[in-house]
Amino acid sequence: MLPMLLKHLSNRLMKIVSSFLQNYEAWRINTFALFFACGLMLTLVISACSTNNASNSTATPTGNQTATNQGVVVRIGYQKAATILSAMKAQQDLEKAFAASGASVTWAEFPSGPPMLEAMNAGSIDFGYTGESPPIFAQAAGNPLVYVAYDPWSPKAEAILVPKNSSIQSLADLKGKRVAVAKGSNTNYLLVKALEKGGVDYKDIKPAFLQPPDARAAFEGNNVDAWAIWDPYLAAAQAATGARTLTDATGLAPNRGYYLAAKSFVDKYPDALKTVLEQVKKRSDWAKNNPTEVAKFLSPELGIDAGVLEVAEKRRxxxxxxxxxxxxxxxxxxxxxFYKIKLIPKSVNISEIVWKG
Known part of the structure; x- marks a missing residue:
């Protein structure tokens, strides 16, 4: 009896153990499968997210470009008589162009090119526009500036004036005379070439280095005998005083304008510089095709009659x-x-500071 009972219990125990082992193996396999599936799914999700991020980074490079201008302050120097930059300031062309990138714009007004480039040398501005002579004086003084573009302007847009009743009839008659001119300005070169044409040594005149407002007062007060000046001050003086034109720059000087930038700005923010030039080009195209509108815009800015300004606009x-x-x-x-006649202290190489961008 006892042996049979033991055999029955033994068989029963074996079945229980066998059942447990079978269920454990199934549980173990199922658990492994579950963890494997979860791991595979997580891997696929991570891979998909990484691919999507890489795709977005490649597809939107402008976001990176925007980041490069984030917080940049673009400092513009301008003259009221410099049509394009004055119009851009009034119309907020640059502020609108830089809005999306997070850059901002500030403006500083100057009476002429030389003091503007002095400010650039001092690190106060990044970009400006002048006639052909100021950057030469600036380069000779060690100013780290760069030519970034030029404007054709016109030789008709600058001249040497004499009072309508003056005894001066030719360039040779300027010998010994007092001539107003902004030192280092575009008309400084016109004066040099005009004297050369008239057979007069530069040392044989008495230059009065005056900015346009002071030169106008000196000219009208007969405190100078002649005045080398550019538009629109030229057109305004002709209209107001009946001054005679002794010569304009035709055949003497190209009278180009130059867009200039601080070298540090060019090196650090080439994308911002390109944006500035793109906007300058757009406003320049508008000015070329709308001289009457330009004159109307400049009139209250300069305090010069729009009709007079239109004369200046149409000859440039x-x-x-x-x-x-x-x-x-x-x-x-x-x-x-300029170096030959000792107006600058040393010779300079223009090509060394021309932007290749």
Whole structure:
């Protein structure tokens, strides 16, 4: 009896153990499968997210460009008489262009090119526009600036004036006379070339280095005998005083304008510089095709009659162009002339500071 009972219990125990082992193996396999499936799914999700992020990064490079201008302050120097930058300031062209990138714009007004480039040398502004002579004086003084584009302007847009009743009838008659001119300005070169044409040594005149407002007062008060000046001050003086034009720059000086930038700005923020030039080009194209509108805009800014300003606008040209070998060569000739007559202390190489961007 007992042996049979033990055999029955033994068989029963074996079945229980066998059942447990079978169930344990199934549980173990199922558990492994579950963890494997979860791991595979997590891997796929992570991979998909990584691919999506990489795709977005590649598809939106402008976001990176925007980040490069974030917090940048673009400081513009301008003259009221410099049509394009004055119009851009009034219309907030640059503020609108930089809004999405997070950059901001500030403006500083100057009476002429030389003090503007002095401010650039001092680190107060990043970008500006002048006639052909100021950057030469600035380079000779060690100013780290860069030519970034040029504007054709016009030789008709600058001249040497004499009072309508003056005894001066020719360029040779300027010998010994007192001539008002903004030192280092575009008309400084016109004066040099005009004297050369008239056979007069630069040392044989009495230059009165005056900014346009002071020069106008001196001219009207007969405190100077002649005045080398550019538009629109030229057109305004002709209309108000009946002054005679002794000569304009035709055949004497190209009278180009130059867009200039601080070298540090060019090196650190080339994308911001390109945005500035793009907006300058758009406003320049508008000015070229709308001289009457430009005159109406400038009139209250300058306190000059719109009709007078329209005369000035119609005898000049507009554009924003990269410097060519021809333009660089002409600018070098001006620099060499200034060095020859000791207006600048050392010779300079224009091509060394021309932007290649």
């Amino acid at each position: 040209d507009y554009d924003v162009l990269p410097l060519t070998d021809e333009v660089i060569s002409a600018q070098q000739q001006i620099a060499d002339t």
